[in-house]
Amino acid sequence: MKNECMGLINLDSIQNPSVNVLSDHRPVATIPIAGRYRLIDFTLSNMVNSGITNVGIYAREKYRSLTDHLGSGKDWDLSRKQGGLYVLSPEIAKNNNNYGYRKGDIYTILANIDYIEKSPEEYVIVAPSYMICSIDYNDLLKYHKKSNNDITIVYKRVENANKDFKNCNTLNIDKDKLVKNVGNNLNTFPSANICMDTFIMKRTDFIECIYSIASMGTYSYIEDYIINQLDNIQVGAYKYEGYLKCITSLKSYYEASKEFLTEDVSREIFKSDRKIFTKDKSQAPTMYGENAEVKDSFIATGCQIDGTVEDSTLFRKVKIGKGSIIRDSVIMQSCKIGENVVLENVILDKNVVISDNKELKGDKDYPMVIEKNETV
Structure with a gap:
């Protein structure tokens, strides 16, 4: 062509x-x-x-x-x-x-x-x-x-x-x-x-x-x-x-x-021969703490995980604190999630901060969305 x-x-x-x-x-x-x-x-x-x-x-x-x-x-x-x-x-x-x-x-x-x-x-x-x-x-x-x-x-x-x-x-x-x-x-x-x-x-x-x-x-x-x-x-x-x-x-x-x-x-x-190209943003490898548990998820580079992540997508430089549980969620770039946080059916736009001991749950058909740069 x-x-x-x-x-x-x-x-x-x-x-x-x-x-x-x-x-x-x-x-x-x-x-x-x-x-x-x-x-x-x-x-x-x-x-x-x-x-x-x-x-x-x-x-x-x-x-x-x-x-x-x-x-x-x-x-x-x-x-x-x-x-x-x-x-x-x-x-x-x-x-x-x-x-x-x-x-x-x-x-x-x-x-x-x-x-x-x-x-x-x-x-x-x-x-x-x-x-x-x-x-x-x-x-x-x-x-x-x-x-x-x-x-x-x-x-x-x-x-x-x-x-x-x-x-x-x-x-x-x-x-x-x-x-x-x-x-x-x-x-x-x-x-x-x-x-x-x-x-x-x-x-x-x-x-x-x-x-x-x-x-x-x-x-x-x-x-x-x-x-x-x-x-x-x-x-x-x-x-x-x-x-x-x-x-x-x-x-x-x-x-x-x-x-x-x-x-x-x-x-x-x-994973086919037809590669999906994107802007190159090389980062250090993701660090998994001793309390990290990840299952059926996509984890980008530069993350720090010390909690549980299931059926979710984490973009670059996301931090997950100890005792936190992330399920069925999308966490965009540079979000910081504190300790003992529970997120389920949630979408966090870029640079969102979730403080310790918070629990946010959306519906599986209509997830909860937190706007860019917000602090909860």
Whole structure:
């Protein structure tokens, strides 16, 4: 796929998910997950693993943490003279004389359209940051070329749509694998073709499409335009078979954190040949005290553990005091937990301090969340 397809990661999609207080001060794309990663790492790594070396990220707002995490792109081998990684700010749109500042990914893309126009690749893949999967875009490109579709959308057939994919779009697909209409998953039926909000098309067609939509002024999001043009353009469907988690709520984030601890999911996502890349933050090894007991958990580097940790995820530099018990919880970077503390079904954002002898318990379906930098 190298030099044949460019990638766009869209953080300004119509879905615009919110993950409770975890996304109050950061975009969903940079929410920490699985001990050392951010959500955007999965989509970005899928592109890099597929040979895509020109990636643009359309930011929305609160993207300081995004630029801090991505840096020059060197951790994804995207610090290059040709191609590379580009974070494209939506603020440029405020000075656009033709269209002004308007909400929606159409106008964010339009404000930075010169980046796409100058790119040499023939095709463009657009994907969100909140769909966690391990997909080979080379297979998608081959399918798209063979099908002669104007646009090919990626989907997954699931049997748990009424539980895990609330408000995601669903595709009605005919026998020729063409998309006939798009609906919204209202959690009514378990079986559904879940749209992964990922599609491929020719780069020149994509540019023409953006200009056309903007000139009409009818749509703010490219997704709306595609849905309303199904009778006029050929939109095909590519079936993805692997693990998929859509992070659009606190519940789905917590479930993903638990699922990553299972052997099957961990092997597919983290232990395959398709590596998940992230910002390198080397730390000293974790220290386990004489009272430490850890079971079925992910423990990052630089931690100090002198208590019990079960079915939980600990990020870097977390400290667990003597006699403390951590169960079914997510403890983010640099949290300090005192002695004789009990945490169950709890998510601690960064730099939270829990003093001695505290007991915090959330529900397994709706965990308790403590905001960043809080002291309890």
